Structure formats: C-alpha cells, structure tokens
Amino acid sequence: MSSTPSSEQATKARRMGEERHDAAPGPTREYEMFEQTDEQVSESHASKADMQPEERDAxxxxxxxxxxxxxxxxxxxxxxxxxxxxxxxxxxxxxxxxxxxxxxxxxxxxxxxxxxxxxxxxxxxxxxxxxxxxxxxxxxxxxxxxxxxxxxxxxxxxGVQAIDTQGKPFDPRTEEAIQTVDDPRVPDHTVVQEVRKGYTLGDNILRPAQVIVSVGGE
CATH class of the missing domain: 3.90.20 (Hemagglutinin Ectodomain; Chain B)
Structure with missing residues (x-):
C-alpha cells in the first residue's frame, strides 16, 4: 500500500533544496573570486615594477x-x-x-x-x-x-790658517781697515801694515785681519 507524502513534508523538502542551491557557489561567484585574485596579483606586480632599482637593491x-x-x-x-x-x-x-x-x-x-x-x-x-x-x-x-x-x-x-795681508791689495772680505796713510810710493789701497792677524777655518772667516791701508798712490 503506497503512501502519499504529506503537504508538510513536501514543503520541507522544497526549502532544503533551495538552501542547497543558495549555498553552492555558482559560476558567477567563482568568476568574481578568481577575477579579484588576479587583480590583486596584478596590483602586486605593478607595485614591484613601479619600485626604483635602488629601492629593490637596497x-x-x-x-x-x-x-x-x-x-x-x-x-x-x-x-x-x-x-x-x-x-x-x-x-x-x-x-x-x-x-x-x-x-x-x-x-x-x-x-x-x-x-x-x-x-x-x-x-x-x-x-x-x-x-x-x-x-x-x-x-x-x-x-x-x-x-x-x-x-x-x-x-x-x-785647520786654522793665518790670512796673508802684508803688501797686498786691500780685501774687504777678509780684512778690516782701521787706518789709512798717504804714501805716494805705494799703490793706492795697499796694506802697508798689519795690526792684528786674521784667521780662516776652511772657507769661513774666524776673524778679519786689522790693517792700515795706503791712499793717494798710483
């Protein structure tokens, strides 16, 4: 003997079917999810591409x-x-x-x-x-x-040497004239007398000789 489902059971079954239909992601929602993910990946790549080489290699x-x-x-x-x-x-x-x-x-x-x-x-x-x-x-x-x-x-x-002055022309580099005398018989600016000896040490003058020099001669 077959039994016919009641009206209440039919209504309940129909509601369960609708809930399953609403819960299952349809093609449109799946596409939206994949599209959103692709956009995020593209934005990430674009952000890296916009970075300067110095920033990437910092x-x-x-x-x-x-x-x-x-x-x-x-x-x-x-x-x-x-x-x-x-x-x-x-x-x-x-x-x-x-x-x-x-x-x-x-x-x-x-x-x-x-x-x-x-x-x-x-x-x-x-x-x-x-x-x-x-x-x-x-x-x-x-x-x-x-x-x-x-x-x-x-x-x-x-190494000390005496300076030879007597009878020689006066040399101001090595001699100091402390007096002059007029003597026409002696050439002008000639040492006629040595008062104090002078000495050298190599090329240096330790002290100049002090001499008397003639003037007025030829």
Missing amino acids: PANVAQLQAELRSAQDEAAANQDKYLRARADMDNFKRRVEQRYADEALRSKNDLLKKLLAVRDNIERALQFGGASESSGESIIEGVRLTQYQLDQVLTQE
Whole structure:
C-alpha cells in the first residue's frame, strides 16, 4: 500500500533544496573570486615594477656598504699603526744622531783643550826658568817664542790658517781697515801694515785681519 507524502513534508523538502542551491557557489561567484585574485596579483606586480632599482637593491647595497666600512676601518687602523711605528723609529734615529754629534763635539773639544793645556804648561815652564836664570829676559823671550810656535802648530792641526795681508791689495772680505796713510810710493789701497792677524777655518772667516791701508798712490 503506497503512501502519499504529506503537504508538510513536501514543503520541507522544497526549502532544503533551495538552501542547497543558495549555498553552492555558482559560476558567477567563482568568476568574481578568481577575477579579484588576479587583480590583486596584478596590483602586486605593478607595485614591484613601479619600485626604483635602488629601492629593490637596497638590502644588498646596505650589506656592501657595511662590508666596505669595515674594510676601511681595518685599513685605517693598520695605517695608524704603521704611522706610529715609523714615527717612533724616526724619533729614535733623531736621538741617536743628536747623541753621536754631541759625543763627537765633546771629543773634539776635549782634544783641543788638552793641546791648549800643553801650551799653558810651556808658558809656565818658561816663566819659572826665566825667574831662576840670571839672563831672565832672553830666557823668557825664547820660551814665549817656543810657546807661540807650539800654539801655531795646534791651530794648523785644527785647520786654522793665518790670512796673508802684508803688501797686498786691500780685501774687504777678509780684512778690516782701521787706518789709512798717504804714501805716494805705494799703490793706492795697499796694506802697508798689519795690526792684528786674521784667521780662516776652511772657507769661513774666524776673524778679519786689522790693517792700515795706503791712499793717494798710483
């Protein structure tokens, strides 16, 4: 015996079918979803395309700059160390040179003073011998002559030379005229007398000679 569905059951079945139809995405909604996704992807690509190359490469550039900075800092530290070492070496070299010149100057000074002390000893002996001798005048003169000779030898050994002026034309570079005399027999500006000897040391003038110069001659 077949049974006929009631009106209430039919209505319920129809509502369930409508709900399924509304819940299932239709072709139009699926298209809209895919279309929206494509637009978002296109916008993302467009945004990246609009970026400048510098903006896209910014992270890589920062890393490179940091590496270059570290390299420059290391190089600067190495150069600073080299500079300090070179400066210390130069200071040490300068001190050694100054000390060497000071030692040489002191040694030369000591040698010269020893020679002059020997000259003083001879003067002292001449005075002692002259005082004990009856002919003291001649003894003193002879002793002084020997002392002068010894002193001249010391000066010659040190490179000191006397300036030859007597009877020669006046030279203002090595001589100082302290007086002039009229003498028509002598050529004009000729040294007629040497008052004090002058000396040279190599090319340097230790002291100029003091001389008397003639004027009025031919």
